[in-house]
Amino acid sequence: MILLDEIKSGDTYGRLGTASTSAPLPETEPESKNRSLDDDRDLEGSVTSVELEAAAAPQDPNIVDWDGPDDPANPHNWSKARKGVTILLVSAITFVTPLASSIFSPSIEQVMTEFHSTNQQLASFIVSVYLLGYCFGPLVVAPLAEMYGKNPIYNVCNVLFVVWNVACAKAPNISALIIFRFFAGLAGCCPLTLGAGSLADITLPEHRAAAMSGWVMGPLLGPVIGPIAGGYLTEAKDWRWSFWVVSMVGGFIVIMGFLFMRETDAKALLEQKTKRLRKETGNPKLTSKLDTGLTTKELFRTATIRPGKMLLFSPIILFLSLYMAIVYGYLYLLFTAIPTVFEAQYGFTTGQVGLSYLGFGVGSLIGLGITGGTSDRISQRLTQKNGGKAKPEYRLPIMGLGSVFVPAGLFMFGWTVENNDHWILPIIGTSFVGIGMIAAFMSISVYLVDAYTSHAVSAIAASTVFRSLLGALLPLAGRKMFDALGLGWGSSLLAFIAVVMIPISVLLIKYGEKIRHYMIFNMKIE
Numbered sequence: 001m002i003l004l005d006e007i008k009s010g011d012t013y014g015r016l017g018t019a020s021t022s023a024p025l026p027e028t029e030p031e032s033k034n035r036s037l038d039d040d041r042d043l044e045g046s047v048t049s050v051e052l053e054a055a056a057a058p059q060d061p062n063i064v065d066w067d068g069p070d071d072p073a074n075p076h077n078w079s080k081a082r083k084g085v086t087i088l089l090v091s092a093i094t095f096v097t098p099l100a101s102s103i104f105s106p107s108i109e110q111v112m113t114e115f116h117s118t119n120q121q122l123a124s125f126i127v128s129v130y131l132l133g134y135c136f137g138p139l140v141v142a143p144l145a146e147m148y149g150k151n152p153i154y155n156v157c158n159v160l161f162v163v164w165n166v167a168c169a170k171a172p173n174i175s176a177l178i179i180f181r182f183f184a185g186l187a188g189c190c191p192l193t194l195g196a197g198s199l200a201d202i203t204l205p206e207h208r209a210a211a212m213s214g215w216v217m218g219p220l221l222g223p224v225i226g227p228i229a230g231g232y233l234t235e236a237k238d239w240r241w242s243f244w245v246v247s248m249v250g251g252f253i254v255i256m257g258f259l260f261m262r263e264t265d266a267k268a269l270l271e272q273k274t275k276r277l278r279k280e281t282g283n284p285k286l287t288s289k290l291d292t293g294l295t296t297k298e299l300f301r302t303a304t305i306r307p308g309k310m311l312l313f314s315p316i317i318l319f320l321s322l323y324m325a326i327v328y329g330y331l332y333l334l335f336t337a338i339p340t341v342f343e344a345q346y347g348f349t350t351g352q353v354g355l356s357y358l359g360f361g362v363g364s365l366i367g368l369g370i371t372g373g374t375s376d377r378i379s380q381r382l383t384q385k386n387g388g389k390a391k392p393e394y395r396l397p398i399m400g401l402g403s404v405f406v407p408a409g410l411f412m413f414g415w416t417v418e419n420n421d422h423w424i425l426p427i428i429g430t431s432f433v434g435i436g437m438i439a440a441f442m443s444i445s446v447y448l449v450d451a452y453t454s455h456a457v458s459a460i461a462a463s464t465v466f467r468s469l470l471g472a473l474l475p476l477a478g479r480k481m482f483d484a485l486g487l488g489w490g491s492s493l494l495a496f497i498a499v500v501m502i503p504i505s506v507l508l509i510k511y512g513e514k515i516r517h518y519m520i521f522n523m524k525i526e
Helices: 002-009 049-056 080-102 105-114 120-136 138-148 150-169 174-188 190-202 205-236 240-260 266-281 296-313 315-345 350-355 358-385 397-418 424-451 453-501 503-517
Strands: none
Touching (some): 080 150, 080 205, 080 240, 150 190, 190 453, 296 453, 315 503, 358 424, 397 424, 397 503
16 A cells, blocks of 8 residues: 555655555546656656556566565665765765865965976866866766665775875875875765665655755855865965875774664665565576666666766756756856965965855854755755645756856855955955855755656766766866956856846746646756
């Protein structure tokens, strides 16, 4: 009776379980010809006719499924403590790897001096090359996670992340440092790629935004705290200690991960159960309910190209990823501009420059309070007004509000610096950017998970690749832009682009559902 239990419990996007053949079936409309990206459920979260037919059909004794709706092995049924530990560990590593991207930035001048280089573009690239690892990593991490489950990929990537940061700390020259930074980013992309999917595995849609609040802070608060710690570490020791600290914290998380992290992926768990039952029963015909029937090679190929296909065939994923990429690129562009601005113009020390990043942190915390506290409530209220029918688009109103703060913050930062106003004013400007960023990142992440539940990892991977690429490349052009236009007009140019992107959330709230169901935007992804 899982199907009816799910409907009554409000899990409108679906919950894995064994469908009882004796359950009375509700009346349904004929199945639409236009299928969504998620072939198992339509993206509105309604129960499809395919599921109802499957529930009515005789149960195949060779199909391995959960042992009823309350099976404790199903991650949805884990205890609050076990779920809490999982959320904590995923959020922790999602905080540390982005922190590693920026902890190094206040000490870049010290690095250039030690290695006898004055190339400013090279200096920016040493910082941003980490994000190139973020760009290419999801193309490997996402398919491997779909093949082998998320937990082993977490453990391997966490170990490699520590190894490459130790290598950065021991780098003998700039070339080696750049290479090691790239591979550290490659390994560090794992929690950003898989984290949202892991939390979706253990939470129901009506509580998902609250559960993801901690995870979503990592990619935004981590890069903010990084320069603060890095600035004082550089003053007290040297630039290499930034990497030693990251390695030590990462090593602790590696140990905690091996001890307490458990697999959350339903497909991987049912596959493990199937293999165990084959050995116990001697029945080689047993097959997981979620088995795709693809060979390892076919599965890897399908999962590898899926993020790219999503970007190409889904305008929703494309435009949301583009918006997030632009905002994320602005973050790292400002990271490279802040040391020059506050050292040269305001006379800050290296440690004080690190503190100037606090504006982003305060703004991110304010944004978290707004989004984490209201996203689920807004979605539930709109669902009630819609007759109890939930839609992923109900996650986007917060994004619309936050998108106004980004250009406002950029205007304020640029012109207060240009006019040589008090140093607190540009920092307040960066706090506005932080508010807008967290609102966008939170809304987009939860929306992608809700809308593309079965392939949330691929949807997040597509978004991660796009934003990491822009985050890596935009700072390289940023110095020349600010030199040519000045900080006032340079920041204004960025703000005008952000203003153009504001209508995206409004359009998706109104037309997102229709766009998702148009035949031209649907595709076969299995």
